[in-house]
Amino acid sequence: MTEKEEAVFRSADMSLVQLYVPTEAARDIIYKVGQLDIIQFRDLNSKVNEFQRAFVKELRKLDNVERQFNLFKKELDFRDIPIKLFPYEFTNIPQQTEIDELIEGSQLLEDRVVQLRDSVDTLNQKEVDMKQFKYTIQAVNNFFAVQGDGIIENEEVALLSQLESGGEAHSASSFISGVINRDKVGTLQQILWRVLRGNLYYHSEELPEEIFDSKHNEYVAKNSFIIFSHGSLIQERIRKICESLDADLYDVETTTEARKIQLTKVNTKASDLATVLGESENALNSELIAISRDLAKWWEIIAREKAVYRAMNSCDYDNSRKTLVAEGWTPTDSITELTTTIQEYDASQSVPTIINVLDTNKTPPTYNRTNKFTFAFQSICDAYGVPKYKEINPGLPTIVTFPFMFAIMFGDLGHGFIVTLAAAALVLNEKKLNAMKKDEIFDMAYTGRYVLLLMGLFSMYTGFIYNDVFSRSMTLFKSGWEWPEKFTVGETLYAKYVGTYAIGLDPAWHGTENALLFSNSYKMKLSILMGYIHMTYSYLFSLANYTYFNSIIDIVGNFIPGLLFMQGIFGYLSLCIVYKWSVDWFASGRQPPGLLNMLINMFLAPGDVPEPLYSGQSTIQIFLLLIALICVPWLLLVKPLYLKRQLDREAKEHAEYSQLPNDEENGVAQNGEHEEVDDDEDHEEHGFGDIMIHQVIHTIEFCLNCVSHTASYLRLWALSLAHAQLSTVLWSMTIGNAFGPTGIVGTFMIVFLFAMWFVLSVCILVVMEGTSAMLHSLRLHWVESMSKYFEGGGSAFEPFTFKGLLDTVF
Template identity: 35%
Template sequence: MGSLFRSEPMTLCQLFLQSEATYNCIAELGALGLVEFKDLNGQINAFQRRFVNEIRRCDEMERKLRFLDKEIRRELIPVLDIGDDPEPPQPKEMIELEQTFERLETELKDVNHNAEALKKTYSELVELRQILNKSDYFLDEAENRQRRESLGATDDTTRILPDDSHHPYSTGRLSFVAGVIRRDRQMTFERMLWRVCRGNVFLRQREIDKPLEDPTTGDLVFKSVFIIFFQGDQLKAKVKKICEGFRATIYPCPEDAADRRLMVSNVLSRIDDLNTVLSQTNEHRHRVLLASAKNLRNWFIKVRKMKAIFHSMNMFAFDVTQKCLIAECWCPTDRLDNVRMALRYGTERSGSSVPSILNRMETSEQPPTFNRTNKFTVGFQTIVDAYGVANYGEVNPAPYTIVTFPFLFAVMFGDAGHGVLMALFALWMVLKERQLAAQKSNNEIWLTFFNGRYLILLMGLFSIYTGFIYNDCFAKSMNIFGSQYVAPSPQDVAINKTDVPRFTTASYGLNSKINIKHDSLPYLLGIDPIWQVSENRIVFLNTYKMKVSVILGVMQMLFGVILSLWNHTYFKKYINIFVEFIPQVLFLLCIFGYMIGMTFAKWFLYDETNSNDAPSVLICLINMFLFKYDADDDPKAPKYLKQWYPNQKLIQTILLVIALICVPWMLAIKPWYLNRVDKKKQALIRRHSDGNDTSVLVVVEDSNDSGGGGHDGHGGGPFDLGDTIINQAIHTIEYCLGSISHTASYLRLWALSLAHSQLSDVLWNMVMKIGLTGLEGMPYFVNGIVMFLIFAIWAGLTVSVLLVMEGLSAFLHALRLHWVEFQSKFYSGAGIMFQPFSFEVILDVAEKEAEAAISAASANS
């Protein structure tokens, strides 16, 4: 059977690799991606393994490459993708790569350090220029005041405070300090000066118009120039301490105007020189990064491949006598020739004269599970593996999920219009998959949609089908084949006044209580569109969808039980066929199969002419369990409570007895049989050990000895009757009660279908209908504008609510139905995933981790 229906056969192989050829052989196997190595050095510490130094060197090279990548991204230089991945470098090339990365890192760090120092000096000179330019106004104002005081001005001599209020103070010459402070600290700085200096200082500030660049972080910072006037050395010390605490930079500022003009001239000259040096430094840095960007991707790939090879080699055992490395690996049986060919190529590339050897090993260990997929089936296999990886050889639910999952989703979604939109969106992703995959987006929501594009396409197509069955398209019905129901004339109604109306309508100008006659032929596909305008539409659709949900649920659960038969025969657990499969099928059919049979019989035997005499399936099933048939003797009892076919009581009693017998059948026979087999085995062992029997010891097959499907993955150890009884009791109770609860769980198909239909109907009537009916008395162009706006609102709500939210809800419910109700009948999901040593997978994971780290760093910054 193909690998999609059951996992591929796996073989445990032993490899003997010469030391000089090991690296190239592992490189070829990594490119092939078909072997999973076992760790033969599990007892050895990771830091004591043979190639730990090489891995450390690779880690160091990867760190230097990340530094280069960070600097390249800061300069917004694109990293070139030159196509095919390079081959892993030879170990002797490792020194050359280390030297190249060391040289680039050292050069960039020196350039960055010099550029940071130059930017810091440049920033200081710019701030000093701002101080010199803006301090003229402050100092000229202070000189004018002192000049007025020396000339005997009549106004009182004042102490100037931060808020420019005036108080008397003793005369004397003022000192000052000038500097620059960040604008967001300005108010706190002013309050601190007022409180510490007790108002004995005069602070003047002016904002710098343009933001200044922080030389360390590169961020733009808004700053202000300040000058503080004070008198005395004590105030000077306090002012400097406060400036230091608020990280304000103090610059020298001459008192004489001529000295200030000379200093401004010198500062401008130095700024021009620094601009020239900074420009040359940045150009040199850009050239280095541009040259590195051309090879950065190839360097990353080479280092990561080299690191992966050494990491795999650390898992091998070393044979001192033969001077070779011994490896054990799992490989698909049909690909052993490919592995041998890869080993031969690796040996030839290394120049070794001793060939590498591959031996197949016999083992009782459970192999890993490997299901080969393609871009279409990988989405469905991912859904199955999210629940649990199949046991080796166990039936794989993925091929059946390809059909059942989108179908059950469509039963709940059930709108042809919405299905068309979903299918078109998925079809666009399928047709543009190469271009979209090349973009390598990091948006998780988009990647979820893109990776499930084929699943969404099938979900949309199945929704179109169920939409035609429900005759539902954007909450409206489609009269494609012509309705098969005609309204009777008033004369017919007057003649037959006792006729009970089953289908009523208010359309066509008719009274809503007039009966609609049934035509000879049914509607060709789906539900007749006349139900769209009938009063009992919801009642009919509820009944129809509820019964269909139960029928589909029982059919899928029965199919799951049938799949368990394949597991029993494949693992040669024939006893499970008689003690599990047969009673499970009988239990399910005798109760729920009988209920479905009554439903179909009711559909075929009753129509609108005798609908009042139709039996209630639910009441029949309840009476079956209660053995209640009193209504047959009561002439006044309703007809739907009485037996509706001959020998109904006898048949229902037989079915119920069979279903009840199945419970102890599943519960007790298997533990009794396994206990009997174990006693025979122990007796044979005792006879052989006592020497009474010289014949060859016969090993009696124990169904618990082989791993595998369904719920029998346990076992392999000594037989324990108590554990077996408890385990079988759990599975019996789980199946019997689960059959009832799981059948009820499938009613979510009906509930979500009804909810989606009603939401769509409400959205049409509450939003779209306003634009279609128009605004009375308004000009046509006004109605056109209103219609345009209403359609935009309706389309937005349709996509966001009905497609996205309702689609996600139906998806999750379909997922639960497959994981719990369907797969629990035959699937244990306790296997081990086959994880081959593959460069493609390793590079993809490493690239995603690097992108995630970059995104997190940018978000934090």
């Protein structure tokens, strides 16, 4: 086994391999390749319709099995039967007979489950019907007040019955009864009143329980109703109106004794139906429970089989020679592993598989190797764009810079400790959590658990430097300031400087009137320095890219003038900031100059330095300004003029070649080297005008970005101050008020206000502020850093693999 390339700083070396696979071994060979997870197959049938490829029939069979599995899963989810998920090991290639048995067994199971399900649904519908019939009979009994046999006491109903029979009111044969959804009762009343012009009597009662509606798969509130009218035509019209509103009508007997007998029969049928329904439900549940034990394993087998045939459909199948030709990209250091695996399989076969490494001018996909620690950081960069093949991968420096930029904005030892604890819980329980089914938000946190861990640790470090723990300060070392021991009331106190605090921010600044002014100036300048360092080292990556791709013109025409321009202005500003910090202005008796005004005067009034920072400042600033001005036309013209010269030379050579006699052209073609054919990739032809426009845009964008990107790093200062101030305000408005009162009231206030402070700290300062700082750190990497060297435009390496085939299912 050859040692694998790390492929973190740059993408791995890729090779295009070609496999000649005997047809009888094609399925097994592709399956073996899928287990290796090292080849990205090229589609050699891109011009062939999906339904005209060689293995469509096999895929249709497997699609049908997946449909059956989806049906099983739907039934299991509906009945809350969990699917057993185990880390199945698939080391051996399943035999074709095993797949055929699985396909046949799935069909039998589907027939059985569908039959039982339909039977249960039919019985459920009958049970619902019997229940509604029972409630309708009870409603009719409740409506009629019986004195004797079938005598109606309600005068209005008796009148309607009399009109129907043409004589005395002696029966209730004119009513229509049934059940309707409660939300349609009002609609039914309005329609009947308008159609019959009030010639009816309507009565409704609410059912004592909700009824299951199989059409909408939910329980619905319903009402029973009784409608009295006269005339068969009118009653038929009433029936049609009720049915149009999805009402269920029932024929209820007209006499009390008949209704008692009818109700007894309904209860008996309902009891027998419940028995049969229970047995059918048990049979269906037993069948589904048995399926749930192996469904995940079956599904994985079918999903792998389907992936194999899809990969085979992308290969060139020569039916006459019974050979499958496959092409794909693989890491160069994995070719030995691929060859060894296939040779081990070929040892038991009569016809071997042939592997060729092809020479090609196609651009390979980009493959950066990751592990569980680096995966999330690489995903952050890949979300912006996939690096071009062999260019520097931004994922490596992001491991350090992303959490550190976050920590500068989020710097608090206490809040960082909370983030660290949460991330540590995810890291320490990753095996258990990995086997669990996670929702989208929790899965994002779990995937980025190592990012969160570094964010928390770095925040604890910056919080220690800021001397900030939940807006409180720590006195770990002797303070560098001393307060006067004697003072009068109302006197403004000034601390005396006695030394330098050992590390971090001196706790003496906490609570002083000018604390915000001091931290404001300190963090603003610190953010400029961090931005300068971040952009400078990012810009140096472009030099590494130009050197690797042997692009001397980019070094001379882009990198060198760009570096001089950026360092001459913002490098100079950063150096002045550090120098200003190093001078003891109080001892020198001078007023420290404003660096912002100094930078503005450097451009608007060259040579004029109202408040000098050091001797000879005007000369140095004029020199740096001249260099910056020279760099602009340097950026603008050098590369386009060089490329124009190259284009003119190529055009001249082409013209000389085209003037050769035909026989000389043929001789050159025959004696020359073989051509590499690129049949997939298009190369755009750029004239001098296109090159010039591109360079003008690059020059303007670079010069403006030097200013805007440096200013963009001030977000480090702004969010850091905002986080500290919010933390201070939250402390003073909650738990800060709990330390005054004593006794029971004091105890209650401490407990209640501490809980309030802790919940608000986690929700607002950790979650909301942390998310904000993370997004700002993300922007600094995507825009300010990666724009200095990142070209992108690459295609990610997506090997044929069996991993994650069912992630969207379970």
